[in-house]
Amino acid sequence: MEKKKYDVIVVGMGPSSAFFAYECVKLNSKKKILMIDQGKRVEDRNCPIEKTGKCIKCKPFCNITNGFSGAGAFSDGKLSLYNEEDEDFYVGGNLHKYVGVEKTKRLIDYTDQVYLDFGADKHLEGIEYKEEVDKLKKKAKKQGIELISIPIRHLGTEKAHSLYKKIEEYIEKAGIEMLFSTMVTDVIIENGKVKGVKVKDSKFVEDEEAEVQEIYADEVVIAVGRKGANWLSDLCKDHDIKTRPGIVDIGIRYELPDKVMEKVNKYMYEGKFIGRPYPFKDKVRTFCQNPSGFVSSEVYDHDMALVNGHSYKEKKSTNTNLAILVSHHFTVPFHNPILYGRNVAKNLNELGDGNVVVQRLGDIFRGKRTWQDELDNNSVVPTLKSAVPGDITFAIGYRTMSDIINFICEMDKVVEGFASPDNLLYGPEIKFYSNELVLDENFESSVKGLYAMGDGCGMTRGLMMASASGVQMARILNK
Numbered sequence: 001m002e003k004k005k006y007d008v009i010v011v012g013m014g015p016s017s018a019f020f021a022y023e024c025v026k027l028n029s030k031k032k033i034l035m036i037d038q039g040k041r042v043e044d045r046n047c048p049i050e051k052t053g054k055c056i057k058c059k060p061f062c063n064i065t066n067g068f069s070g071a072g073a074f075s076d077g078k079l080s081l082y083n084e085e086d087e088d089f090y091v092g093g094n095l096h097k098y099v100g101v102e103k104t105k106r107l108i109d110y111t112d113q114v115y116l117d118f119g120a121d122k123h124l125e126g127i128e129y130k131e132e133v134d135k136l137k138k139k140a141k142k143q144g145i146e147l148i149s150i151p152i153r154h155l156g157t158e159k160a161h162s163l164y165k166k167i168e169e170y171i172e173k174a175g176i177e178m179l180f181s182t183m184v185t186d187v188i189i190e191n192g193k194v195k196g197v198k199v200k201d202s203k204f205v206e207d208e209e210a211e212v213q214e215i216y217a218d219e220v221v222i223a224v225g226r227k228g229a230n231w232l233s234d235l236c237k238d239h240d241i242k243t244r245p246g247i248v249d250i251g252i253r254y255e256l257p258d259k260v261m262e263k264v265n266k267y268m269y270e271g272k273f274i275g276r277p278y279p280f281k282d283k284v285r286t287f288c289q290n291p292s293g294f295v296s297s298e299v300y301d302h303d304m305a306l307v308n309g310h311s312y313k314e315k316k317s318t319n320t321n322l323a324i325l326v327s328h329h330f331t332v333p334f335h336n337p338i339l340y341g342r343n344v345a346k347n348l349n350e351l352g353d354g355n356v357v358v359q360r361l362g363d364i365f366r367g368k369r370t371w372q373d374e375l376d377n378n379s380v381v382p383t384l385k386s387a388v389p390g391d392i393t394f395a396i397g398y399r400t401m402s403d404i405i406n407f408i409c410e411m412d413k414v415v416e417g418f419a420s421p422d423n424l425l426y427g428p429e430i431k432f433y434s435n436e437l438v439l440d441e442n443f444e445s446s447v448k449g450l451y452a453m454g455d456g457c458g459m460t461r462g463l464m465m466a467s468a469s470g471v472q473m474a475r476i477l478n479k
């Protein structure tokens with residue numbers, strides 16, 4: 001059989017890979033490139049929850065997080081930019097640690113322009129109300145909470161989907177090969193150098209006997225996102241690829257009335273509040289705020305159901321949702337953040353019969369679970385209909401739970417009504433990152449020819465920086 005051979009294979013087709021491919025086209029790259037994803041083309045990706053009312057755990061993979069444009073396709077599409085005067089990056093990841101702050105800013109400018117060229121809204125949120133934001137920052141500071149405000153370009157879920165479809169068409173037309181519904185099971189490494197990948201049809205994800213094919217390449221770029229963090233950790237262990245201990249972000253999705261969040265939504269669209277509440281003083285932060293948005297659920301390996309949130313440009317609810325996350329590091333003797341996060345999710349999923357669990361804040365204060373009839377009569381109506389009322393404090397550890405509750409109480413002094421008893425907590429919301437890959441300034445790992453970019457390797461944490469990392473990767477490989 002003839003050996004299939006490419007110059008570059010990219011594993012995963014999330015925003016980092018989409019922008020990698022785009023930039024290769026722009027640079028007139030002569031490289032023969034193959035991109036592989038275990039999910040579908042973006043136009044074939046649908047989440048049936050709107051029809052079924054509950055998550056049916058699509059097989060072989062969840063459509064929310066897999067396929068062209070990865071987790072970006074159904075995301076809220078909030079593109080986090082930066083303040084020119086800031087000397088560091090507080091949002092979106094660590095790309096600047098690899099290429100420097102100044103270069104990261106220029107990469108973001110370039111990437112933002114590409115998003116605009118493909119139809120992103122020209123309007124920027126978070127730049128009009130400087131004075132009001134400063135007042136809010138001072139108020140937050142009094143409670144020991146830092147408020148980060150940066151400009152945001154909001155695509156909206158429906159727009160994100162169609163924008164990525166245009167990018168998919170653009171790169172396909174330019175001759176970049178794309179292989180869908182194909183899972184990369186392993187990377188071929190010989191004498192410390194990458195040789196290619198092993199793949200199988202996604203249909204056979206659970207069949208260990210299924211036929212595996214080898215595809216060869218001089219360079220392999222891993223861009224598997226948070227979805228692939230577990231896979232990547234195992235890969236690093238199996239091949240002795242250098243990593244450093246990573247973190248896991250564990251928390252909940254919080255849903256409260258738009259009215260309570262009115263000023264934050266109006267002034268910033270998304271306010272990033274960071275606290276260090278007593279007694280643990282762990283970093284607790286708000287993340288991915290969705291004014292008039294919807295809470296959603298997504299399914300990861302082994303049917304693990306996690307909560308998330310998004311908002312549309314046109315369709316609106318009357319609630320705002322946001323994540324409240326606590327970053328956890330582990331040292332000795334336990335240093336497996338992914339396993340820790342998975343165990344929290346497993347326990348909570350079991351309590352919810354395989355679903356996300358929802359609980360009223362007031363019930364947590366009263367030390368009781370939430371019942372369906374209480375939820376039915378609650379003033380904050382849940383936007384995720386498939387969430388099962390219960391008690392999330394059974395599964396989220398004392399430390400994380402105390403961090404979250406104490407943070408909510410402190411936030412109430414900054415935003416009145418933030419700790420109202422009818423506000424809803426959904427769990428688990430967990431952000432997995434593989435143990436961070438050790439990469440040099442060219443994003444190359446300890447294996448020659450094996451590169452990584454985007455969220456999965458711990459480099460980025462959001463759409464804009466993931467996309468910008470793809471642009472930089474293309475420039476590196478086409479030098």
Ligand SMILES: Cc1cc2nc3c(=O)[nH]c(=O)nc-3n(C[C@H](O)[C@H](O)[C@H](O)COP(=O)(O)OP(=O)(O)OC[C@H]3O[C@@H](n4cnc5c(N)ncnc54)[C@H](O)[C@@H]3O)c2cc1C
Pocket residue numbers: 011012013014015016017036037038039064065066067068069070071072073074075076077078079080182183184185223224225226227228231288296298308309310453454455456460461462463464466
């Ligand atoms: C509901 C939701 C809302 C979000 N909202 C926002 C937002 O508003 N703003 C923001 O900045 N960020 C948001 N995010 C996060 C954002 O989507 C990610 O940061 C971004 O998509 C990361 O891009 P990536 O290319 O690194 O990986 P991903 O987008 O995760 O893509 C990875 C791809 O790799 C594929 N893959 C994984 N393993 C394998 C394998 N073994 N073989 C083949 N393919 C594989 C997956 O199928 C997937 O398509 C949201 C995420 C979700 C889920």
